[in-house]
Every structure is written in C-alpha cells, then in structure tokens.
Amino acid sequence: MRPKLTLKQIARELDVSVSTVSKALRDSVEISQETRQKIKAFAKLYNYKPNNIALSLKNRKSKTIGIILPEIVHDFFATVIGGIEEVANKRGYNAIICLSNNSFDREVMNMEMLANGSTDGFILSVAKETQQKEDYHHLKEVINQGMPVVLFDRIVEEINCDKVIIDDAAGAKKAVQHLLDTGCRKIALLTTVDYISVGKLRTQGYREALEQNGVAVQEELILKIEDVDHSEEEIIDFITSSDIDAVFAVNEQFGASAVKAILGKGLKVPEDVSVIGFSDGELSKRFIPALTSINQHGAEIGARAAELLIDRLEQPLEKEETYQTQIVETSLVKRDSTRKK
Amino acid sequence: MRPKLTLKQIARELDVSVSTVSKALRDSVEISQETRQKIKAFAKLYNYKPNNIALSLKNRKSKTIGIILPEIVHDFFATVIGGIEEVANKRGYNAIICLSNNSFDREVMNMEMLANGSTDGFILSVAKETQQKEDYHHLKEVINQGMPVVLFDRIVEEINCDKVIIDDAAGAKKAVQHLLDTGCRKIALLTTVDYISVGKLRTQGYREALEQNGVAVQEELILKIEDVDHSEEEIIDFITSSDIDAVFAVNEQFGASAVKAILGKGLKVPEDVSVIGFSDGELSKRFIPALTSINQHGAEIGARAAELLIDRLEQPLEKEETYQTQIVETSLVKRDSTRKK
DNA sequence: TTGTAGGCGTTATCAC
DNA sequence: GTGATAACGCCTACAA
DSSP, rough: OOOOOOOOHHHHHHTTTTTHHHHEEEEEEEESSHHHHHHHHHHHHTTTTOHHHHHHHHHHSSEEEEEESSOOHHHHHHHHHHHHHHHHHTTTTTEEEEOOOOOOOHHHHHHHHHHTTTOSSEEEEHHHHHHTOOOHHHHHHHHHOOEEEEESSOOTSSOOSSEEEEEHHHHHHHHHHHHHHTTTOOOEEEEOOOHHHHHHHHHHHHHHHHHHTTTTOGGGEEEEOOOOGGGGHHHHHHHHHOOOOOEESSSHHHHHHHHHHHHHTTOOOOOOEEEEEOOOOOOOSSSSSOOEEEEHHHHHHHHHHHHHHHHHHOSOOSSOEEEOOEEEEEEEEEOSSSSOO | OOOOOOHHHHHHTTTTTTHHHHHHHOOOSSOOOOHHHHHHHHHHHOOOOOOOHHHHHHHHHOOOEEEEEEESSSHHHHHHHHHHHHHHHHHOOEEEEEEEETTTHHHHHHHHHHHHTTTTTEEEOOOOHHHHHHOOOOHHHHTTTTOHHHHHHHOOTTTSSSSEOOHHHHHHHHHHHHHHHHEEEEEEEEEEEETTTHHHHHHHHHHHHHHTTTTTGGGGGGEEOHHHGGHHHHHHHHHHHHHOEEEEEEHHHHHHHHHHHHHTTTTTTTTTTTEEEEEEEEHHHHHOOOOOOEOOHHEEEEEEEEHHHHHHHHOOSSSSSSOEEEEOOEEEOOOOSSOOO
C-alpha cells in the first residue's frame, strides 16, 4: 500500500524545497528548465495529484456544485442531473448529489454539510415537507453567506435567488387544450395537494384551459392526491365512480394508474377515455398504450440552472442583485393515449 | 451578506485566543465554566459551524463515502442509493453521488476527483464501457492508496476488494423455473452482450434451469441486445418472428418491450406467452399487465455495501486481508404477466 | 534560480 | 485556565 504523494514528499525525495516543487509543477518560469523537467518527470512517474481538500481550503472554493433533490426515482430528476453535469464538467466544475428524500430535516442536514466548504453553490428542488412547513431558513442562511443558489422545479417564490422553472400552467393548458381539441369535454384532473408549487400551477392551467374554451370546471372531477404511496387505489376508486371522457394527470405515475382504472372499468383508451400525463419519462414511453405527455425537458432545465449558478460564481463582483427566473417551455408529445384530431 | 464565521473571528470578537475558543466549543474541562458559557452562547447566536474542509485536511478523513454509478434512471440504482444513505447517515457518514453515465473516462475522472481527499472510500458499480475495456487501473490505484472500495452489481472478479452481489444466476433460474412450472417450454431469453457481468450470469442461470429440467436450450431463442437505445425495435423484430410461449428478460425495460411485441402479434399475456423481467421497479409495478419479476432488493444491497465499507474504514488496522463477497438473495414477485400454476 | 514564511480553519500539545 | 505553536497540503509574496 502506497499512500498518496504530497509535495513535501517529492521535495524531500528530490532534495529541493516544497515551493520549488509547487512552482515547477505549475510550470513557473522562475524554475530552471532542468529542475522543472526532473520534478515533472518524478511527479508523473509516481502519479502525483494535488489534494483537493488542501486546494479548497487555500482557495476558499471547491469548484464543486451541490445538487439537492427530493427524490431520484423519477426520471425527471435523473435527466436534470444529466443536464447539470454536462455543463458543470464543461466549465470545470464537479457535481455532487444529495437526496433529501422529501424530508425537511435531511434537506437541512445536507445543505449544512455541503455549505461548510464542500461546495461553492447549490442547485436544488425543495422537499415536499419543506414546501409544506414553509420553513426556508436554511436557504436564506446559505444565500446570506454569499453562496449562490439556483432553485428549479419546486421553487419557493419568496426566496430571492435565480430560478429555472417550466411553464407549468401553460404546459397544463397545452395538455388540456389537446384533450378539448380532440373532442373531450368531461376532463378529470389528477393532481397533488396545493402546497406543492407545481401541482398548484398545473391545476391552475387546467382551470384556465377549460374556462377559455367555455367548458365549466366541475370540482367533482378534480382529485387531489395526498398520499402518493396509495395513489393507485385512490385513482381507481375515483375513476370508477366518475363519468369522464379524459384524464389529465400531473405526473406519469398518476397517468399510468388512470389507464389501469379505465381499462378496469371496461372502457378503452383512447377511444372512450383519453389520458395525458405530465413528465415524459420511461414509463410514458414504455407503457401500453404509450402515453401522450408533456415533456419537461429536464436536461435543458439542468443545463440552464448550472449555467446560471456558475455565472454567479464567476462574476467578479456581485453587481446589482438582479436575479433571473428562466422559463423552459414544455412540449406536448403525442402518443397513443389520446385520440387523433 | 455575512460570510461564514470562523474560530478566529470569534476569538477576536471575544478577545480570547483561537485555541480557547476551540476548546470551549468542544467542552474541554481546561476552560472555565464562565468562558465556556460565553463562547458557546456567542457561537450559537451567530450559528457557528466548523469548516468541514479544514477538518478533513486536519484529520485526513472526510467522513464521506463516494458512490459512483453508471446511471440513475433505473430504479435499481435509485433504491441502492437509498440503502447506502440510510446506513451511512446512521453511522455518521455522508454520501456523495457521481455518475459515470456508463463512460469509462467519466468513471476515472470522478474517482480521481473524489479520491483526492473528498472521500474516505468508494461504493461503485462499474460502467459498461469499463467492463468492455477491462481496464481497471483506477480501481487498483485507489485500493493501492489504502482507500477501501466496495463493488456491487456490476462487479469485477479480478479486483481484490469487498463485494455485494445478488445471486444473478440463481435469480434467473428462479424465474425460468417459474415459467417451466407454469407450463412454458419455448422460453426466449432477452439479455445483454456478454461483457456485462450480470447479463452473462443471468444467461447462465437461464441455461441451467432449462438443462436441469430436461429442456434443450435453443440458441435461436436467445437475443443478445447490444444497443439499449434501440432495444425495443430489436425485441419486436425478434419476438414477431419467433415461436415462443414465454420470455425471460434480464431487466424490466426489455420485459415491457416484450409484452408490447407479444400484444402486437395478436397474442395474449400471459395466456399465450408469459413474461418475467429482472429488477422489480416502478415499470413492473405500474405496467399493464403488472410484470412478474425478480426483485433485487436494492436497498438491502446498498445497506450491506455501506456497512462493509464503513467497517473497513473504522477497522483500526487492516488485519489479514480477507475480503468478503456478500450475496443478497433475490425473490420472485408474482404478478399478472405469468400464469398461475 | 531557489528557498522562506505565512496563511487557509481546525485541533492537539505543550508552555505559561 | 489560557495561549502560543505546529501541523494537515497547498500556494504565493517576498527574500536570498
């Protein structure tokens, strides 16, 4: 076992000073060609790599961005990570991911841990529990210490920072409009409880689309799901007892359950009932029938969030605090769970 | 904006020395009750948190474990992360995740970055490309430097370290046996190319099950899929032109595509053709029909890997190098894509 | 051309 | 009971 090589060891080995080694490795002209060659050869031979921790401490920056996510099983978050990593790596940063599992405490813990030097800034989507409690002291704290934060997807209006969101309401409108255009009138909405920002916005888009098309909103066609773990049962009960010709679901899981409920009722998709889900992930693509859905362009969101964050990090001085909110457009992906026009 | 508080600042503020502050905060009896109180109150008031980077540098350990995964869209890896985090947090460690995206270069980059002080050890599943190239110098390097590594799922036989695997071959046998027991005889296998260790093992289990039941293996019923991105087309072509009464797929995506192909052929699942997939994720659960599958117990794998790693980290001295390979048993989850006995 | 000294934030050791 | 000093690994003015 050979422990990691340090400058000091190289110096001792080659009988020069530590600073000579340091300079030589950074190709400083102060050092003679000869010594430089010798030192670099030695370092290469023994595969010297500077210690990141020491560098972070010295430079007071880690060239690392922290990503904190509520969960990871959803394709959406997985694609966002991809987008972040691509930009981050291109710009010389590394990304480390922590999960809050939708728990407020874990979110706070993770942030505190990473904020203590491990990370130069954050990209995060807040936990469900955090949105419920409306306790954002950890975000404020970090921002206050001068670490930039970029929120995405599940954002917090009242926090002053850069944000990347999708046009949730517009996306929902697009979905419902498509249902209306293909002849549906009794459109059910499967959504989350209101404290989830995106659920709320998508619900709003649903309402607007109906109203603008002169279709009355029927409150009994709206199902707000609280307990995601038992969403399927709830959805099946709801759909079995409702008279509908379409379903708009705020995520693809709910969409899949809706199809199951409809088929279970002996009806056909899309002939009798059309279905659209939000989030265009694996499930939508692989499902039978493949689900028409609203694509959130996760990679794009991640990429923009990363650009925004790194821009902030590298801006020499914080000029006028003009935080941006970038909006990524969603798009409708037509598949087999809705009718042709 | 108020930058992070340091010991030095507290010391200056309270007009004591840095070491006094340090000791007071760690409740050293050397310091008088009075000063201790005062300092702790101040620290609390201004929310002092020690700088992790400095601590890491000083202690030469980070209390952090690095997780490197080939991808994240698969539920399997997501559940493994959950298992790791739970154990890690319970034992006072944090976990940071990096993705290789199945690229050799990214895997190496990520390891080198994390190995430079950010992490005390690794838990990883190697990238597809790495298994193909059979280049494991980065693993050897890190182990050589005294950092423990635990491999799981896609492991490398020739690397000497702790491992956590599932009984891939036995799991596959279990699946195929179930198909045989429910009357299937012409069982197709949808697998990956051989350099993927788990694909190879599952293929082996398939063969053994057939042989032990006196059913001849028909090579033309085995499809080795190279390009996962176009797996669906390939699977549909294959199934359309094959005479089969069952499909065993080495992952749930392939299983879902198989069902689509079968239905497309005008046959029924499971009446005409049964389907079993490996990995019991969201897709299997939500699919219609819900897929019978082999559960890999990802959380259990993660938990064991973390225990193994932390044990190594905390073992005072490395006694006799007796690396373990722990095997987590899979289980068959019967759903609606296979017949009842 | 090379080396010395100081500092990033922390803690352990030893001196006062 | 308190403080100065050195060290973790690295970098950079400044001195020699």
